[in-house]
Amino acid sequence: MTKFFSFSFKNRIAFNYIISGAFLIAIVFLFIYNIVKFSVNQHINEAIQEELYKHLDDVSTDSNETYLIHVDQWRAREHNSISVNPVFVEFYDNNKQLIDKSPNLKNSNLKLLSDEQNNLFIDAVLNEIPVRQLQTVIRNNNKVVGYLVVAMSMEDFEIVQILKNILIVIFPLILIALFFIARFFAGRSILPVKTIIDTSSQITRDNLQMRIPLPPNKDELYALSQNINNLLDRIEDAIDREKQFTSDASHELRTPLAIIKGTMEVLIRKPRNQYEYEEKINFCISEVDRLNKMVDQLLLLARFENQKQNINNESIYLNALLLDQLTRFSEKIATKKITINSDFSSDFYINSDAYLVSIIVGNLISNAIKYTNNFGEISIILSQNNEILSFTIIDNGIGISQTDLEKVFHSFYRADSLNHTTIKGTGLGLSIVKRLCELLNITISIESELNVGTIINLSFPLAKLK
Structure with a gap:
């Protein structure tokens, strides 16, 4: 699982970029979709409500609570023709029996809903065509004498569905395009990092003179390159001091040992008197003491160098x-x-x-x-x-x-x-x-x-x- 997600640094930058981009684009798309959906819904609702008020004005009742419908005004509104957004109208009496309807309904009827759904926008289906309807009561002297139902085709709402499909399709396409764009610019951005890697791979213990070229822009990569160069300077200096220390230590330790050995060799070449023996032995002892002191100091210095x-x-x-x-x-x-x-x-x-x-x-x-x-x-x-x-x-x-x-x-x-x-x-x-x-x-x-x-x-x- 880890290997599957082990992207290169360049791809990780691009991947993180499209994750954040996907989040922002999704928010924008949702905002656009909901704004359009709200606008279309508002437009349809306002149109239905406007038609409802117009047809309420066309209806009156006599003293016997009989409907008087102004047919001429119906004809003038061309309810008998099919338009882009046709309006369907039906009248019911107080017993919920159909009295009249708009000619464009022909053999079809709208569904009269329960009283609890009066003055509510309800989505329904008319001959397998989605419609939105609104019904209200007709009153005479505060008494319900009938019902008016107005419905309108939901064809305009198809725009919302089309927009939704378009956004769903273009969303992954935009993310794919963003990934390759981000990958391209990420590749250009990390070129100094590749230079650091290439140069660092050529630096060895015997080749500490090389330094990483500093980028032209004084940004974080410039600071990184500079810090690595400073680190290399300190490492080179430490190794040089270590080589010098080793060389000097071996020389300084060999010198008293050589002196002691030479003195002893001279001492055994021929018999000596007691004074000569004592003199040479005391000299060797002084050299041993000096050697011991040097070793003690070397051990002390090494302990401090290691910060122990x-x-x-x-x-x-x-x-x-x-x-x-x-x-x-x-x-x-x-x-x-x-x-x-x-x-x-x-x-x-x-x-x-x-x-x-x-x-x-x-x-x-x-x-x-x-x-x-x-x-x-x-x-x-x-x-x-x-x-x-x-x-x-x-x-x-x-x-x-x-x-x-x-x-x-x-x-x-x-x-x-x-x-x-x-x-x-x-x-x-x-x-x-x-x-x-x-x-x-x-x-x-x-x-x-x-x-x-x-x-x-x-x-x-x-x-x-x-």
């Missing part, structure tokens, strides 16, 4: 969170003799996920410490502007060039790493920060100048205290 992290919404005392992170890195700060300037003018609260915010803040402080020279300065500022709370961290470290600034949030990207080989890192920290900021609806911006320093700003919606 359940985000909590809790009130966070940001001042305390920052102090905890500074305490965590206190040993590194002391080693590099870095001065920390913190400006907390008041207590600040935000509504967010405390664990994820601590990762963001921890990575930013770690980077600031890592890229700040010995005896440098780091400033941490919390401020409020309307309903926005700003966290700003400023360092006077090595800075980032403008060409590298746009890439710092890419996975495994490390700006000018060849000139700073002593600074260890995986290039994943800012990627994680960027992803977490997107998940938590935190706005992040970065400004930097080479050999001057870097400014990173986070904007949080301010928590409303209860």
